[in-house]
Amino acid sequence: MKAGPDIARVAALVGDPARANMLTALMSGKALTATELAHEAGVTPQTASGHLARLGEGGLVEVTRQGRHRYYHLAGPDVADLLERLMGVAARAGHLRTRTGPRDAALREARVCYDHLAGEMGVTLLSVMIMRRWIVTTEQGLELTAPGAAAMGGFGIDVDALRGKRRPVCRACLDWSARRNHLAGGLGAALLTRMVDLGWVRRLPESRALRFSPTGLAAFTDRFGLAGAA
Amino acid sequence: MKAGPDIARVAALVGDPARANMLTALMSGKALTATELAHEAGVTPQTASGHLARLGEGGLVEVTRQGRHRYYHLAGPDVADLLERLMGVAARAGHLRTRTGPRDAALREARVCYDHLAGEMGVTLLSVMIMRRWIVTTEQGLELTAPGAAAMGGFGIDVDALRGKRRPVCRACLDWSARRNHLAGGLGAALLTRMVDLGWVRRLPESRALRFSPTGLAAFTDRFGLAGAA
DNA sequence: TTCATGCTTCGACGCTAACCGAAGTATGAT
DNA sequence: ATCATACTTCGGTTAGCGTCGAAGCATGAA
Structure with a gap:
């Protein structure tokens, strides 16, 4: 035809x-x-x-x-190009996704997205970091500021090591359940790793869900919560 | 997810x-x-x-x-662009729909891509315009230079009017048959319109294919051909 | 009005394919 | 060897959607 x-x-x-x-x-x-x-x-x-x-x-x-x-x-790059154009057309048409979300409420609360924190906790984390000007949004995407790098260093993260990698330090990852961005990239991964090391949070077996311990949750809100963000 | x-x-x-x-x-x-x-x-x-x-x-x-x-x-043009990229990926993957017919060859030579010239002729046109520095490639994309604007004016195209529109003047569009860029955007559309008005080229009925008349082809190579490009 | 044309809606049928459970293969660890 | 992990294949079920016939609107012509 x-x-x-x-x-x-x-x-x-x-x-x-x-x-x-x-x-x-x-x-x-x-x-x-x-x-x-x-x-x-x-x-x-x-x-x-x-x-x-x-x-x-x-x-x-x-x-x-x-x-x-x-x-x-x-x-190949042509496939990535194609997908980006698709996103452009879909965004212009205003069709945000309406598919079935994570059924488990725990998944909406906190989960692993590849290697970083997602869900409500992940979204909150990024929004607070932006509110505190640890991260700023530029045309290229997210960027870690000097105060932000200092804060991350104080949390036990080697920011310079992250900058040496090929992987971008900060990347926005749109959260499917919350429909807002959370933090991906090398820093996002490092933050989750650090939280696990500190015992704040652990992975639930056979799932992407994460569970914060009571003390971990308190420590999280203490360091990243809204109270000190003003 | x-x-x-x-x-x-x-x-x-x-x-x-x-x-x-x-x-x-x-x-x-x-x-x-x-x-x-x-x-x-x-x-x-x-x-x-x-x-x-x-x-x-x-x-x-x-x-x-x-x-x-x-x-x-x-x-909109973004939809046309999306479809052209789909053709590119499909062609690279080797999924040609049917055997190649004579009509297919005409399509590869010259065709309409939404509202501008595509196919071998379109790819040649853009490459010559770049070679003559009428168009330069920047990080943002393609840009029309002052000599380029003058040349387009000499060809009977009102460049200032194009700049007034919301649509970008120059845009690269990946050609699925040639796997190289051709010129889209307001200028690409204006160029095709002008060539049709001059009688250089006409649309074949019931098809996207274009046919250059002998005199039109001569005029095209005279003005846009490689001979004068050095 | 009456008829013809262009297009849409409704209803029913049939086929594709997405999905998961269960079982099978391949590789690595102990 | 024995177990564990990563992934695939097979079988069977189910849901979605593409399709057309028939009928319903809307517009224009006679």
Whole structure:
């Protein structure tokens, strides 16, 4: 009927919510394992496996095997470009996501998003850091200020080490349950790691959910709460 | 599991073959009636009606009523750009829809991309304009230089009028057949309009393909060709 | 008014594919 | 060897949606 490339096939691959979530997660440029992507998409590993196979056949992702892990990454910059344009059109049309959220209330409260804190606690954390001018929003994205770096140093985080990595220090990650940004990037990961080390929070088994201990919660609000933010 | 613009919803809209055919037909920039689009997609009018309603809700097409006809057109350049990128990814992945016909070859040579020139001729045009420093590439994208503006004025294009519009004057658009950029934006549209007005090129019926007349081709290479570019 | 055309809505059918449980394969650790 | 982890394949169920026939509006022409 018509000549040209089969855009419907590619679009249909992105058109499934689970696959779209996986692709969005891969937009960071990092390679993720199949299991991580399954969590990201909110489906079981066997379902994710099928999706990833189809994405591979469609030329959207590629896989590199390392031991018993399979690291998936976007097939190329053109795929990332395509996804960004999709976001642009979707945003202009005003269609925010209406899909099923984390069913568990605990997930909405606090959970791991790849390697950093998400949920209500994550959103609160970022908003307070911005309120205290530890982080400012620029055109490029989020940026850690000098007072912010000092505060992070006081919390036991080696900011200079983070700056040496290829990974951006601060990155905004839109929180699906709260519909506001939380903090990703190297600093986001370091903050969660530090909180776990301090015993403030622990991961619940078999879940992405996080549970703050009473003392941890108190310490969190003491250091990052709204009370001292003014 | 992030939120943000719902790319799955938009992609799913494009992911149906019938809707993809309609959108591809609308890439010509012309407004088409629902019945024409039904024929283009190979479905009955009542099926097409449902598809068009969903495309409208999704913000991909808009409709203007004229008498008992409803003329559909793409909602904006961003949609055309999205579709072109989809073609690029699909072409790279090797998913050509059918065997390549003579009509396909004409499309690769010169075609309309929304409202500007694409295909080999479009890619050549932009590369020459860059080579002559009429256009320079900056971090923000493409930019028209003073000599470039003068040259466009000499070609009969009112550059100041273009600058007054909200639409960017120069924009790069990735060409799916050539896998290189061609010129979109207000200037790209004005250039194609001018070439049509001058009789250099005409649209082939029922297609996005363009055909240059012999004299038009000579005039094109005379003004925009590589010979004078050094 | 009456008829024709363009398009939409409704209802029903059928097919695709997303999903999970269970089982199977491959790799690494003990 | 034995177990654990990571991932895949298979089977069966279910939900969604693309499709068309028939009928309903709306517009324009005779």
